[in-house]
Amino acid sequence: GQQVMQIPQYQHVQEGEDFTTYCNSSTTLSNIQWYKQRPGGHPVFLIQLVKSGEVKKQKRLTFQFGEAKKNSSLHITATQTTDVGTYFCAGNYDGNNRLAFGKGNQVVVIP
Amino acid sequence: KAGVTQTPRYLIKTRGQQVTLSCSPISGHRSVSWYQQTPGQGLQFLFEYFSETQRNKGNFPGRFSGRQFSNSRSEMNVSTLELGDSALYLCASSWGTGELFFGEGSRLTVL
Numbered sequence: 024g025q026q027v028m029q030i031p032q033y034q035h036v037q038e039g040e041d042f043t044t045y046c047n048s049s050t051t052l053s054n055i056q057w058y059k060q061r062p063g064g065h066p067v068f069l070i071q072l073v074k075s076g077e078v079k080k081q082k083r084l085t086f087q088f089g090e091a092k093k094n095s096s097l098h099i100t101a102t103q104t105t106d107v108g109t110y111f112c113a114g115n116y117d118g119n120n121r122l123a124f125g126k127g128n129q130v131v132v133i134p
Numbered sequence: 135k136a137g138v139t140q141t142p143r144y145l146i147k148t149r150g151q152q153v154t155l156s157c158s159p160i161s162g163h164r165s166v167s168w169y170q171q172t173p174g175q176g177l178q179f180l181f182e183y184f185s186e187t188q189r190n191k192g193n194f195p196g197r198f199s200g201r202q203f204s205n206s207r208s209e210m211n212v213s214t215l216e217l218g219d220s221a222l223y224l225c226a227s228s229w230g231t232g233e234l235f236f237g238e239g240s241r242l243t244v245l
Contacts, residue, residue, distance in 0.1 A: 056233070065224060065236040066177070111177065113234075119182075120165050120231050121190035126176035 025050060027114040029125035036102045037133050043098045044128040046112035053115045055088060055095045056122065061108040069097075069110075107132045136160065138227050138237035146243045152213040155240045159206050159227030165189075166208040167234065168200060171222040180223075183208055184230065212242075220244045 027048045036042045046055065054073040058066035070079055072088035072095060079086045085098045095112055109129045113122040139158040147153050159166050167190075168180040179192035183202035200210040206227075212219055222241050226234035 058234075065238050066226075066234075068233045068235070071232060113177075119190055120167060120184070120228065121179055121182060121192070122167075122234070123179065124169070124177035 025114070025116050025123050027052075027055075027112055027123055027125040029112055029128050031128060032126060033129050033131075035131045035133055036106075038102055038104060040102055041098065041100045042102060042130070043096055044110050044130075046095045046097075046114070046125055048093045048114050050116065051092050053092075053117055055092075055115065056113045057086060057095075057097055058111045058113060058124075059108050060111065060127070064108075066111060102132055104132050104134060106130060138225055138235050140223075140225050140237035140240050142240060143238060144241050144243075146245060147215050148245050149215055149217060151215050152211060153215060153242060154209055154211045155223055155225075155242075157208045157210075157225030157227075157237060159208070159225075160235055163227035163229055163235070164206055165228045165230050166202055166206065167226045167228070168208070168210050169224045169226065170194075171224055171239070172220075177224065180210065215244045217244050 056071045057069040060066045070086050076090045077088040083100045087096045109127040111127045113124045141156045165184045167182040169177045171177050182190040186202045197213045202208045222239045224239045226236045
């Protein structure tokens with residue numbers, strides 16, 4: 024079935040450093056969404072990317088959608104302890120409301 | 135405005151029993167999706183309802199079913215529970231497409 028792969032699954036990041044998490048699909052996506060889930064919490068929407076090559080920024084977070092609309096990345100600069108959590112990408116293949124979530128990238132921030 | 139409300143938050147069942155989970159979406163949202171979250175598999179899509187009709191369905195056995203009422207509230211039911219059904223069941227509402235708003239989830243433990 025249609026699925027998205029996230030790498031890495033786990034990251035330990037020193038506070039103040041940058042990190043990137045990646046999302047890949049074998050088939051073209053209609054759009055991709057990113058969510059963040061804090062420990063013990065529920066997923067919270069971060070952003071949606073729709074256009075090929077799209078880049079969006081939210082303060083220290085930069086989201087990219089690949090030219091072929093098969094991959095995406097989330098880059099966080101100057102990591103803070105509040106960035107701890109699991110980041111999920113969710114691919115939408117045909118514009119409907121059936122999202123295929125990746126398994127997430129669990130991020131631990133080392134003070 | 136109030137967020138997505140899921141009840142019950144925690145429940146314990148034994149194998150062979152059945153369970154019904156409830157989800158009240160954000161006022162005005164007509165789409166309700168259900169996801170199963172487990173540590174090893176991430177978020178797995180169960181089904182989506184829009185205006186009382188099942189619009190999308192994931193790859194779960196027939197023991198998993200759902201419905202949506204005219205006020206957009208949704209229920210999901212799992213019959214003949216198995217140990218592997220232990221998970222966090224997340225409900226998410228939306229206008230129809232785009233950003234999902236998740237509830238806190240119902241954590242089911244099957245003994």
